Every structure is written in C-alpha cells, then in structure tokens.
Amino acid sequence: MKRVYAKEELCLNCRLCEVYCKTAHSHSKDIVTAYKKEEPAPSARLRVSGDNHLSVAINCRHCENPKCVEACITGAMTKDKATGIVYVNESKCIGCMSCLAVCPFGCIQTGSFAVKCDLCRETGEPACVKNCPNRALVYTALGGEQE
Amino acid sequence: MKYCIIGASAAGLACAESIRQADKSGEITVFTKESSLPYSRPSISYYLKGAVGSTEMLLHPAAYYRAKGITILTDTAVTAIDREHKVLRAGRKSYPYDKLCLCTGSKPFVPPVKNAAGKANALTFLEIATVKKIKAKAGKNTRAVVIGAGLIGMKAAEGLSKICKSVDVVELAEFILPSILDKSAAKLVKAHVEASSNIRFHLGNTVAEAKSKGTHITGVRLGSGEELPCDLLVLAVGVRPETSLAEAAGLAVERGIVTDAATMQTDDSDIYAAGDCALSLDMLDSQKKIIALWGNAVKQGKTAGFHMAGAPQQAGGAYAVNAIDFFGCRICTCGLIHADAAPYTSKVQQAGGSYKKLVFCGEHLVGFVLVGASDNAGIYTSLIENQVDITTLQGDLMDTPHIFLFEKAVRQQRLKGEESA
Numbered sequence: 001m002k003r004v005y006a007k008e009e010l011c012l013n014c015r016l017c018e019v020y021c022k023t024a025h026s027h028s029k030d031i032v033t034a035y036k037k038e039e040p041a042p043s044a045r046l047r048v049s050g051d052n053h054l055s056v057a058i059n060c061r062h063c064e065n066p067k068c069v070e071a072c073i074t075g076a077m078t079k080d081k082a083t084g085i086v087y088v089n090e091s092k093c094i095g096c097m098s099c100l101a102v103c104p105f106g107c108i109q110t111g112s113f114a115v116k117c118d119l120c121r122e123t124g125e126p127a128c129v130k131n132c133p134n135r136a137l138v139y140t141a142l143g144g145e146q147e
Numbered sequence: 148m149k150y151c152i153i154g155a156s157a158a159g160l161a162c163a164e165s166i167r168q169a170d171k172s173g174e175i176t177v178f179t180k181e182s183s184l185p186y187s188r189p190s191i192s193y194y195l196k197g198a199v200g201s202t203e204m205l206l207h208p209a210a211y212y213r214a215k216g217i218t219i220l221t222d223t224a225v226t227a228i229d230r231e232h233k234v235l236r237a238g239r240k241s242y243p244y245d246k247l248c249l250c251t252g253s254k255p256f257v258p259p260v261k262n263a264a265g266k267a268n269a270l271t272f273l274e275i276a277t278v279k280k281i282k283a284k285a286g287k288n289t290r291a292v293v294i295g296a297g298l299i300g301m302k303a304a305e306g307l308s309k310i311c312k313s314v315d316v317v318e319l320a321e322f323i324l325p326s327i328l329d330k331s332a333a334k335l336v337k338a339h340v341e342a343s344s345n346i347r348f349h350l351g352n353t354v355a356e357a358k359s360k361g362t363h364i365t366g367v368r369l370g371s372g373e374e375l376p377c378d379l380l381v382l383a384v385g386v387r388p389e390t391s392l393a394e395a396a397g398l399a400v401e402r403g404i405v406t407d408a409a410t411m412q413t414d415d416s417d418i419y420a421a422g423d424c425a426l427s428l429d430m431l432d433s434q435k436k437i438i439a440l441w442g443n444a445v446k447q448g449k450t451a452g453f454h455m456a457g458a459p460q461q462a463g464g465a466y467a468v469n470a471i472d473f474f475g476c477r478i479c480t481c482g483l484i485h486a487d488a489a490p491y492t493s494k495v496q497q498a499g500g501s502y503k504k505l506v507f508c509g510e511h512l513v514g515f516v517l518v519g520a521s522d523n524a525g526i527y528t529s530l531i532e533n534q535v536d537i538t539t540l541q542g543d544l545m546d547t548p549h550i551f552l553f554e555k556a557v558r559q560q561r562l563k564g565e566e567s568a
C-alpha cells in the first residue's frame with residue numbers, strides 16, 4: 001500500500017505539515033477558523049519530532065499487523081481490508097489510549113478519542129505531503145526508497 | 148473440520164477470526180451464555196455513564212458474522228465437555244468438535260459480605276446484562292457503595308459517579324489500583340479522583356455487613372465500624388479465571404488453564420485455551436500468571452486459532468500493558484511495576500500532577516508507570532517488548548520518548564515501520 005515516508009535530511013522543522021493536517025481534519029477546512037475558532041479544536045494527526053538541528057515528521061505506518069488494532073478494547077481501531085488504512089471509528093472510541101500504549105512508533109496522540117493519521121482517506125491525498133515545502137514527505141508504495 | 152469455541156469475547160472472537168483467515172471452509176461455532184453478540188466488556192462503565200450506547204459497544208454487527216461464516220450461539224451455556232467422544236453438551240443438545248478452544252474468561256470474585264448475597268441491589272460488574280440493571284437502579288439520589296478499588300471497581304465507581312449522588316469505594320489494600328500502580332502514583336490518582344468527583348475512598352477497610360429491608364440493602368457497616376447509607380452495592384473486588392468446565396473435563400488447571408505458550412494447546416492436543424481463563428507466561432520475569440487484559444486475550448486467541456487451523460504463527464511474548472483515564476487523569480502502565488528490589492532498579496520523576504517511573508533490569512527496560520505523562524508511551528513498550536539494550540540509546544530516557552533516542556540506522560528503519568530488535 002502507499003504510505004507517507006519522512007526524510008529527516010530534508011525536514012526543515014517548519015511544521016507546515018502539522019498546520020495542513022490540522023486544517024484537513026477540521027470541520028471548516030479553513031486554517032484560521034481551524035486554529036482560532038473551532039470547538040472542539042481539531043488536532044494534527046502527525047507530529048514533527050526534534051528541533052531545528054534535526055527533525056522529522058512522525059505519522060502512522062499503517063502497519064501490516066497493527067498493534068494498536070490488536071490492543072483496542074472496543075473495536076474502534078480497525079485496518080480497512082481494501083485500502084490498508086488504519087483508522088479510528090470515533091463513535092466507538094472511548095479514549096482509553098490502550099492503542100497509544102502499544103504503538104511502537106509514537107503515532108497516536110491523546111484526545112477525547114485516539115488521534116492518528118487516516119491518510120486523508122476522505123480526499124485520498126495526504127495534506128501533509130501536498131504541503132511540505134521541501135519534499136521531506138513522500139507518498140509512495142515503494143517503502144520510501146524513492147522520491 | 149468442526150471448530151468449537153466456548154466464550155464469545157476478546158479471546159473467542161480473535162480465535163474464530165484467525166481460524167477463518169486460515170481455513171475458509173471449516174465450520175466455526177462460538178458459544179456464549181450471554182444474550183449479546185460479542186461486545187466490548189471494558190466499555191460497560193462507559194455505557195453506564197452514557198458515553199457509549201449498546202450498539203456502539205458491539206464489536207461487530209450481526210451481518211459481519213454471517214459474511215465470515217461464524218455462528219455465534221447466544222444464551223447457550225456449555226455444560227460439559229465429553230473428551231472421549233469429542234462432543235460439547237449444552238443442556239440437552241450436543242455439538243461435536245474436532246478442535247475446541249476454551250475462552251471462558253473471568254468470573255467475578257464475590258467477597259463474603261454478611262447479609263448481601265441474593266439481595267436485589269447487590270450486583271457484580273462484569274456483564275452488560277448486570278450493568279443494565281445497575282443503570283436502571285441508579286439515579287441522582289442514589290448513594291452507591293463499591294467494594295474494590297482495582298481496575299474494575301474504579302471503573303464502576305467512575306461510571307456511577309456521573310449518575311449517582313455519591314459513591315463510596317471500600318478497599319482492603321492501603322492504596323487504590325494496586326495491580327497497576329505503585330503507592331506514590333496511586334496517591335496522586337486518588338487525590339485527583341477525589342478532587343474531581345463525588346467519589347470517596349475508605350482504604351484499608353472492608354464491608355463487614357449489609358443492612359437490609361426485605362430484599363433491599365439500605366446500608367453497610369464497614370470493618371472500621373463506620374456505617375454508610377447504601378441504595379446500590381457493587382461487588383467489584385476482582386475476578387478469577389473461569390475454569391470449571393476445564394476442571395470437570397480433567398484438563399490441567401492451576402490458577403488458570405495450563406497451556407503451551409507457543410500454541411495455547413492444553414494437555415489435550417485437540418483442546419486449546421486462551422484469554423483470562425488461561426495461564427500466561429510473562430516474558431519479563433518468566434512467571435506463570437493470569438494477565439486478565441483485553442489485548443492479551445486477543446493475542447492468545449489469535450495464537451490458538453491459527454494453530455487450530457493448522458497455520459501456526461510465531462506467538463509474541465506475553466506481558467501486561469494497560470491504559471485508562473479517570474476524570475482526565477491519564478494512566479498508562481506496562482510490565483513489571485512492583486519490581487523494587489534487586490536485580491531491578493528504578494527511576495522516578497514527579498512534577499505537579501504527573502508521575503513517571505521506569506523500572507530496569509540491568510540494561511533493559513522492564514516496566515513503567517506513567518500518570519499524566521503518557522505521550523508516546525508505546526515507544527517505551529516497544530523497548531520493553533524487544534528487550535532493547537538501553538545503553539545503545541541517545542538522550543535522556545526519562546524525557547518523553549521520541550525517535551531521536553535511536554541512532555540513525557535504527558531511525559531509518561523505524562521511519563519505514565520496522566521495529567528494531
């Protein structure tokens with residue numbers, strides 16, 4: 001399946017991926033409204049780790065055998081058979097964060113439900129990749145080896 | 148091939164799904180004495196407080212099982228296993244099996260409380276059917292008493308707190324959540340719960356006797372002599388493995404059903420056991436114990452299912468990992484947390500409302516307790532599960548764990564989605 005691969009050599013720590021991710025997962029889809037007005041406040045599904053010296057964007061690997069799905073105590077976290085996308089059914093999720101406790105890569109964030117990357121499954125085009133100014137994020141099926 | 152599974156919860160369902168993945172045509176029958184299709188047992192307290200409805204609690208809709216060819220027989224208690232003829236009895240009905248898995252889970256451990264047995268408002272906290280009764284009895288004038296401040300008691304108290312006037316929790320131990328917290332963390336969580344709710348604790352105490360009027364409990368007397376009014380008594384001291392069928396059938400049973408950890412096979416090669424009813428082998432201290440947690444039940448159910456269908460997969464090691472939230476106080480724990488004496492060492496960091504304890508055995512992380520500090524906790528879990536030599540890591544492990552703990556080659560692998568060993 002196609003995944004988002006991050007390259008630390010190219011990451012500028014500008015965090016634009018976070019900004020566009022948060023906007024893409026907002027109600028309004030408008031940057032200013034998403035950041036200043038929306039209730040409940042939307043959150044970015046990926047996070048840049050590190051500092052100006054060395055940084056990289058961390059987002060879900062949509063694992064083949066996802067530990068988060070195995071650990072989910074409600075059936076809210078599932079891997080879509082057809083697309084391979086691992087995502088949360090927000091109406092089932094109780095926000096216990098059992099999934100966060102086992103994701104080996106630190107890809108889940110706390111909230112009233114588990115907050116994680118869904119590969120922008122509604123639009124089919126990850127907003128982080130589209131808006132990274134330095135191509136530090138690529139969306140490919142090739143394991144990130146190739147641009 | 149006829150597969151039978153007793154118990155349709157975490158382990159039973161994972162077992163059925165794994166069998167179906169490996170064997171497209173075998174007949175799969177799952178028995179449950181409950182009336183509901185498989186549901187999220189840990190969600191019953193969320194149902195009680197109204198955070199989820201009974202439909203959302205179902206793990207799958209009925210159509211899912213039809214599509215998978217998995218038959219779930221609800222309201223069907225298996226009463227005996229006839230190993231000689233390889234047949235299950237459920238009342239007067241018989242069901243032949245080729246491969247059988249026992250996923251009978253836990254039963255409530257009911258503490259002896261004088262005058263409480265059989266009373267209409269004394270209930271356990273394990274099944275959705277009982278929780279529906281609790282929900283029907285609880286209201287804004289209800290004064291509830293919960294016996295037990297373990298995981299289940301605390302969840303019951305939290306669920307009740309939202310809908311009752313008061314909740315008194317009585318616990319024999321000196322601190323709350325003794326199986327997942329150490330003393331300092333427990334103190335912190337207790338203070339938070341008391342400050343954020345109508346829950347009051349009576350620690351180092353017991354309920355000695357219930358006062359009643361007819362079939363109704365009206366109050367309780369504690370071991371300390373104190374008396375509390377009580378309109379609803381929830382018995383949540385703990386659970387024990389449900390092993391009665393296995394024992395009656397002559398299978399090896401210690402604290403739980405004895406299995407081979409790599410296959411979940413019992414001492415009868417056609418019978419397997421998985422989940423809360425089975426003994427686990429903790430990979431961190433090599434002790435056989437009951438790890439009564441959802442994720443562990445799922446893992447064991449999968450291991451059993453694939454093996455039953457003749458498509459064995461490598462089983463990962465067992466260990467405890469748990470996450471919960473009480474009134475905004477997030478708790479996340481894993482592995483060995485009470486390991487305070489040699490060969491174990493620990494590091495503690497406490498600041499404001501947060502607490503972090505990491506437990507080490509030599510160069511390996513073997514456990515953690517995180518209160519209000521769960522960010523990226525899964526990275527710690529991964530260090531524990533893969534027994535990573537922590538001297539190969541860069542930076543301070545007490546900080547929020549992140550990818551730059553790892554050297555470049557490992558980072559590159561992790562960015563691709565490969566955990567390093």
Ligand SMILES: Cc1cc2nc3c(=O)[nH]c(=O)nc-3n(C[C@H](O)[C@H](O)[C@H](O)COP(=O)(O)OP(=O)(O)OC[C@H]3O[C@@H](n4cnc5c(N)ncnc54)[C@H](O)[C@@H]3O)c2cc1C
Pocket residue numbers: 073096098153154155156157158159178179180181188189190191192223224225226250251252253254272273274298299302303389392421422423424438439440441442444469470471
């Ligand atoms: C209130 C509560 C909160 C919890 N919270 C958490 C949590 O946050 N995280 C976590 O990891 N775990 C939690 N747990 C524990 C978790 O629910 C269990 O570990 C898990 O359900 C075990 O699954 P299982 O399949 O082994 O057995 P169970 O879920 O116990 O299911 C066993 C099933 O078998 C049926 N059965 C037994 N005998 C027979 C028979 N003879 N015939 C037919 N059917 C039979 C039972 O009726 C039951 O339906 C919680 C438990 C409770 C009660």
Ligand code: SF4
Pocket residue numbers: 059060061062063066067068069086102103104105106107108116
């Ligand atoms: S959240 Fe973590 S465990 Fe789950 S699929 Fe993504 S990377 Fe894998």
Ligand code: SF4
Pocket residue numbers: 071072073074075076077088092093094095096097098099100113114
């Ligand atoms: S937080 Fe939600 S998705 Fe994660 S384990 Fe709990 S119920 Fe499942």
